Amino acid sequence: MKIAYNRIGTKKTINYVIFGLIFIVFSFCAKAQENPPIPVQVEVNTARFLNFGAFTTGISGGTVIVNSNGARTATGDVVLLNMGEQFSAALFDVTANPGTIIQIQPQSSITLTGSNSGSMTLSIDSYSTGQTFITTASPPFANPVDVGGTLSVGDLSANPPGQYSGTFTLTFIQQ
Template structure:
């Protein structure tokens, strides 16, 4: 009887198809390619026109475009602007910027003498992280120009460049 009952149970389990040693399941995989980060300079950082004295000083441009002089610097009329960059990318994503760690050098076009730009600041929160609302964000950059004496920094035009890095978080 035991063998008969075992045989019936074996047939029942075999024919029911519900007991299996392994089972394969199909699963889905997803990936999404998003727009890469793009940044363009809309407006250069410009400290404007000024006169320096015997002791030099500094000029600071804030991200909102305000100009402040210190020391023996006399600000003159004319254009001065914060640097402005348009950041483009995936709408709703967050990004960060890395401002320069080092001083930027401005060089006199005729004499080769230099001035230095430092103390970089942006209009973003202290963390330098922001969101791309509708895929766009305007970033404004300010800094301080350190000016020497008239001998160290003769009259003329000084030019230079700086680099900032934009990246998704």
């Protein structure tokens, strides 16, 4: 009587099966193309200018503040006037891909010059989004950023009546 046994379970057969499976796994090469980089183009447009409106100063001067909400206040010897001259925070429309982190860097020193001599110093210090923010609107829609500031006003001899104007630069840095 002969006894037949199955050779499938031998050590040599198991090694062949394992090596065969490893060969099959490594012979399949997965190929995929990387997604193209997301275009990170940030566009900033001025929608409204910063305006402190009409005011007058006395002996000691003070400050006029227009915050990012558009509220106007004064300190010191400055009296706010309502003579038809509207005050407003600056408004910038920022267009970028949603999720873009943007940091706003203001110009360090801004001087406004008067039509009848004199000068005032402006500090940009109020942002509706904070100085660093994450965009949420998808192009072509913009993310509104309201910006306010503080105007340092001298006395009447340093700042005679007239119109004062100047420009400031904000740098929008995409991170």
